[in-house]
Amino acid sequence: MEFEPKIIALVCTWCTYAGADLTGTSRIKYAPQVRVVRVPCTGRIDFMYLLQAFNQGADGVIVSGCHPADCHYTSGNLHARRRWIVFRKLMDFVGIDTRRVFFAWVSAAEGAKWAQLVNDVVATVRQLGPYEEYRSLIPAHARPEVAA
Amino acid sequence: MTGLRERAKSLLESGRVQVVIGYEEGSAGRVRPAFVRHPTQADTLVFDDRCVQNLAVYPLKPEVRELGTAALVATPAALRAVLQLAAEHQLREGEVVVLLPTPGGLKVLESFSQMEEEAKMSFQGPSPEEKSRVEGIATLPREARWEYWQGQFSRCIKCYACRAACPLCYCSQCIVEVNQPQWIPVLPHAWGSMEWHLVRAMHLAGRCVDCKECARACPVGIPVDLLNHVLREEIASQFGTRAGLSATASYALSTFDRRDREDFIR
Numbered sequence: 001m002e003f004e005p006k007i008i009a010l011v012c013t014w015c016t017y018a019g020a021d022l023t024g025t026s027r028i029k030y031a032p033q034v035r036v037v038r039v040p041c042t043g044r045i046d047f048m049y050l051l052q053a054f055n056q057g058a059d060g061v062i063v064s065g066c067h068p069a070d071c072h073y074t075s076g077n078l079h080a081r082r083r084w085i086v087f088r089k090l091m092d093f094v095g096i097d098t099r100r101v102f103f104a105w106v107s108a109a110e111g112a113k114w115a116q117l118v119n120d121v122v123a124t125v126r127q128l129g130p131y132e133e134y135r136s137l138i139p140a141h142a143r144p145e146v147a148a
Numbered sequence: 149m150t151g152l153r154e155r156a157k158s159l160l161e162s163g164r165v166q167v168v169i170g171y172e173e174g175s176a177g178r179v180r181p182a183f184v185r186h187p188t189q190a191d192t193l194v195f196d197d198r199c200v201q202n203l204a205v206y207p208l209k210p211e212v213r214e215l216g217t218a219a220l221v222a223t224p225a226a227l228r229a230v231l232q233l234a235a236e237h238q239l240r241e242g243e244v245v246v247l248l249p250t251p252g253g254l255k256v257l258e259s260f261s262q263m264e265e266e267a268k269m270s271f272q273g274p275s276p277e278e279k280s281r282v283e284g285i286a287t288l289p290r291e292a293r294w295e296y297w298q299g300q301f302s303r304c305i306k307c308y309a310c311r312a313a314c315p316l317c318y319c320s321q322c323i324v325e326v327n328q329p330q331w332i333p334v335l336p337h338a339w340g341s342m343e344w345h346l347v348r349a350m351h352l353a354g355r356c357v358d359c360k361e362c363a364r365a366c367p368v369g370i371p372v373d374l375l376n377h378v379l380r381e382e383i384a385s386q387f388g389t390r391a392g393l394s395a396t397a398s399y400a401l402s403t404f405d406r407r408d409r410e411d412f413i414r
Contacts, residue, residue, distance in 0.1 A: 047350055048347065051343055052331075055339075068410070078404035078408070079401070079402070079403075079404050081408050081410055082400070082401055082403075082404050082408055084412075084413075085386055085408065085409060085412075086353050086379055086382060086401065088412060089378060089379060089382040090346060090350060092290075092293075093285070093286060093375070094293065094297040094345075095290050095291065095293030095295070095296070095298075102414065103412055104414040105413055105414070133294065137337070137339035137342065138339050139337055139339065142339075
């Protein structure tokens with residue numbers, strides 16, 4: 001059976017979540033392999049969420065929120081951007097596959113961009129294959145059931 | 149050393165401080181931390197090449213605070229730790245006197261501005277050896293980096309000595325002890341150990357003052373300081389700030405610059 005990637009998307013409620021909604025209301029079809037987790041702001045996305053996504057069996061993670069200067073809380077996304085700069089460096093240094101972590105700005109008006117992003121991510125991760133390397137660390141009793 | 153003992157004595161006699169935190173002879177030719185509370189005990193203090201432990205881990209401990217104002221025998225790294233603790237509002241002006249032995253004699257630093265001046269002057273940045281160690285890992289292919297660090301993390305026994313030794317790890321409740329929700333798996337398997345080390349490095353990002361006490365404390369010899377090194381240099385190059393050189397600097401990750409890079413964001 002062909003591998004279907006599991007993608008977790010951590011999105012802010014004000015821009016990307018609304019943008020993803022627009023994708024739907026615009027009747028744009030896109031890859032169904034994405035599971036959206038809505039948070040108040042990208043500034044709310046602790047770096048631990050990314051690790052938790054991989055723990056839960058994700059093969060790829062999308063982190064997306066408002067463009068700079070668009071943040072509902074003025075600067076949450078700018079704080080988040082700094083955190084990502086630093087955390088990406090750390091992930092990269094310890095050998096976590098950063099090709100599986102995607103950062104984006106998707107506004108509430110960018111329904112088409114969201115569809116394009118998810119399609120791109122699914123295609124990229126499908127090429128990379130399941131993230132067995134990370135999952136193999138998790139002891140059997142704690143391993144999530146990754147249903148097909 | 150005589151200067152140090154004399155100064156410790158006079159600080160205690162005058163009542164300026166109630167305790168001098170320094171080093172004394174321990175067992176097997178090693179030194180150990182000493183908490184000198186009486187002028188007559190000051191003669192036990194020593195300072196030489198063996199005195200590398202960062203004693204700035206002690207002034208925040210409730211049982212040490214209880215003793216009163218402290219003087220701290222400090223290495224340059226411990227001095228930076230004191231400044232960083234001040235920047236994080238953990239130490240007040242005048243609460244700690246720094247006794248800094250230098251080749252030119254003992255320096256007594258009473259105010260944060262004196263400490264800042266000294267820290268900035270003595271700061272040298274990472275050594276070429278350290279840079280090449282990091283470079284050696286960073287230039288490996290990704291899979292080899294993963295292998296390397298999994299090999300290191302799998303030896304971790306989760307004793308948290310790296311946390312206990314760190315002057316900046318002062319949270320009264322650490323995220324590893326939080327179990328609702330359980331963020332970090334407790335058992336010392338490869339998975340939980342990796343998460344612990346990533347969390348430790350991230351929580352010290354922009355705060356680590358490069359004393360390497362974590363690596364020295366590690367009983368199994370994991371080079372945990374290299375994780376801190378990478379983030380410290382990244383923050384210095386991206387945001388232009390270094391922890392431990394100012395008593396008033398803001399935390400690099402609680403601020404931002406509109407020009408921060410975003411070439412990795414779609």
